[in-house]
Each structure stands twice: as structure tokens, then as C-alpha cells.
Amino acid sequence: MSPYHHGDLRRALLDTALDAIAADGPSALSLRDLARRAGVSHAAPAHHFRDRTGLLTAIAAEGHGLLAEALAGATDLRDAGARYVRFARQHPAHFQVMFAPNLLHADDLELTTARALSGAALTRAIATAAPADDDPRTRHTRIAVWSLAHGFATLLLGHNLDRLLADEDPEEVLRELPLFLLPPA
Template identity: 55%
Template sequence: MSDRHTYHHGDLRRAVLDAAVEVITADGPAAVSLRDLARRAGVSHAAPAHHFGDKAGLLTAIAVEGNEMLAASLSEALADGTRALLEFGVRYVEFAESHPAHFEVMYRPDLHHRDDPALMRARRNTAELLRTGVAALPRTAAGDTGLGAVASWSLAHGFATLWRTGNLEGWVRDDPPGEVFRRVAEFAPRPLG
């Protein structure tokens, strides 16, 4: 039986998303082709376009999914109380490590439809969680949680990006990136924890 018969309408969308994530993880977003993804899923070359419209639509769906997965992980960190912001950073770094394709696409507005309503909602939800974590800190209760969120996000995103691109080789031990980030955060002028 060929792959063409493996997928039915109920899971074609998921099959194309999974194939796209594999391609991006291995070769980057530029390597994504709807025609190639259709071949991998064993469907007609027009089938992915039916679900996503175009390549940017597919990458938008990946960005939405990534934001939703990241938000779910950040929500779990809220239970840690005063250390929630540090845990947000750790989870952000771990997300970047375990979901490199999503991470790559989420922060590349040149790749997706940045005005897509589902993406805008997902991004707002993720940003609101970060603001909540910053606002919970005593030192920001009367301060600007927006700038605190940007500062915290910048630290975590910068570390995650440097880690993923191999630019920290020789600078840190071979510990898991989340654990290294915990130690790095201690050097921040105003510690996250």
C-alpha cells in the first residue's frame, strides 16, 4: 500500500505540519516546499494548499502551534510563585532546544502571515503570561512590567539563540541548556529569581 492511502482527510493537516517541522529542523525554513510536503504525505500536490493556502500559511500554522505549546509550558511555570519568571526563562530555553523548527518560525515575521488572527491571539496569550510573571515580582509591582517583560524575554531569547546556533561552545559546560540558563540568570543585574 502506498503512502497516498495512509492519510485520510482527518489527519492530512497534521501530517503536512509534521513533515514541515522535520524539514525545518533538518534544513531550515527555506527548504520547505508544499509540493515536497505533499509528496512526503503521499497526497496530491494541491492538498497542502487546500489546508494552508501557501507556504506562508503553513509557516503561520507552525508559528501558532509553537506559541500555543510555549504558552502551555509557561502556564505550568506560574505555579512556582516568586521564581516563576526564572522558570519562564528556563522553559523558554528548553522549548527552543526541543522544538527548534517552531522556535525558528515563531520569531521570523518575514516567513509567516503576521496579521493572522490565530497567530495574533496566540502571541498575545504568550506575551500576557510573560507580563504576569514579571508583575508577580516585588520589584516590578510599581514599575513597568512591559519593559521588565522585554528585558526578561531578551535574556532568554538571546541565550536560546546563542545556544541553538552553537555560539556558546567553549563558554559553558555540556549541561542541559535550561540548567545553564539558570546559572546565567544569576549574573543578570537584577536576577530573575
């Protein structure tokens, strides 16, 4: 990324951080390195995010908002799973940070709001296959479906499925997987 000169410094720092996370993972990110990469003073990132955890929290909140958008309009459970995998593929740095609670300010209002939005979108998508009630079987189906999509996306991003998938479209493969998880009619 070229050094920052003018405009939206917060956005420039987020974009630079996302590039760094995609290349080296969230554990390698520091505010000092972020400032160097963005071509700004070492104090500039702290002005916008207070600390590294604040920066990662902002990335996670943004990611949950993007995930909620990605899941909106899912036509059925298979479509929701494919959209989840597509989101992970298109936003791998967000995906890495979003589900790492030890890296985040858990009580951050922006994060909790965005998590609620993505959670509601996921619940709506899952409700197409399982009624929205508190029956243990319904809750277990939700857990299983989310686990399947999340695990598949995580394995995919880690290149653990490359050989198994060969040249198959991962989203289409995922569309076929949830069939055995649906409760009997």
C-alpha cells in the first residue's frame, strides 16, 4: 500500500491492517508496524483505535456487518452456507479476526451491535430449515449448520481442502453438504 497522504486515515489504517492480517495473520500485527506500512507517525493508529485490540475490534465489527449483508436475502439454508463461505473467501482477514474473542474488546458497542446483526441474519437463514423456537433439537441443528459452514470456510482458507476439492467450486460443494443435517420432515 502506498503511504497515506490525505483523506480518511481511519479507513486507510483499517485497509492497511487488513492487508497485513491477510499476509501474516492477526498475531503479527502491531500498531507501530501498521503506522510504518501506512506511512504515518507511530502515534496515528493509537489516535483512532487506542490500542491493537481496539483496531482488531473495529475490524471484527466491520466484518460482522459485512457478514450480515452477505447473508441477507439468502433463499435457503444451502444458499446461506454458500454465502458464508463466499464471505470468508472475499474477506479472509475479517474472518480470521471476527471469531477470535481473545483479540477483541468483547463489550465494545460497535462490535456487539454488529455481532447481533450477523447473528440475526444467520438465525433467519437457518430458520428456513428449522423453526425459530427453543427446542433443543432446533438449537442443535443451528449449531451443526453453523459449525459446518464455519469449519468448511476455515479449512478452505487454510488450504486444507485444496487437494480434496481440486477444481470444484467450494460454494457449490458447500451447497450439497447440509442435506444430511436437516431434521426429518
